[in-house]
Amino acid sequence: LKTGYEVIFIAPQNRRHEGKLVTDRVIEEAEKLGLHRVTKRSDLEGTGHSGHTHAAHFFELADQPIELIYLLDDATADKLITAVDAAGIPVFCVQWQAAFGELGG
Numbered sequence: 001l002k003t004g005y006e007v008i009f010i011a012p013q014n015r016r017h018e019g020k021l022v023t024d025r026v027i028e029e030a031e032k033l034g035l036h037r038v039t040k041r042s043d044l045e046g047t048g049h050s051g052h053t054h055a056a057h058f059f060e061l062a063d064q065p066i067e068l069i070y071l072l073d074d075a076t077a078d079k080l081i082t083a084v085d086a087a088g089i090p091v092f093c094v095q096w097q098a099a100f101g102e103l104g105g
Contacts, residue, residue, distance in 0.1 A: 002073070004071065006096055007080060010067050011065070030080055041069065
């Protein structure tokens with residue numbers, strides 16, 4: 001296994017930036033850096049810094065929290081976070097150390 005960082009971007013599904021979904025904008029920035037491997041996860045509920053609860057409801061999924069998860073080496077993690085920040089994309093970001101790699105192959 002190699003060491004690096006897990007970088008997670010979290011935003012409500014319906015949040016937009018420059019007319020596009022925030023999650024799509026983050027993915028675009030990652031692809032500009034040659035990053036194509038991402039895990040996209042839908043969460044049931046999350047509470048933002050303002051105290052507002054974002055959740056998937058039976059009839060409306062637009063406010064559902066979405067996570068984009070990247071596993072990257074140190075330099076690439078820094079480049080991606082810097083690119084997303086420089087683009088002004090309003091998204092919550094978590095970064096922590098991780099060990100990762102392909103097994104069994």
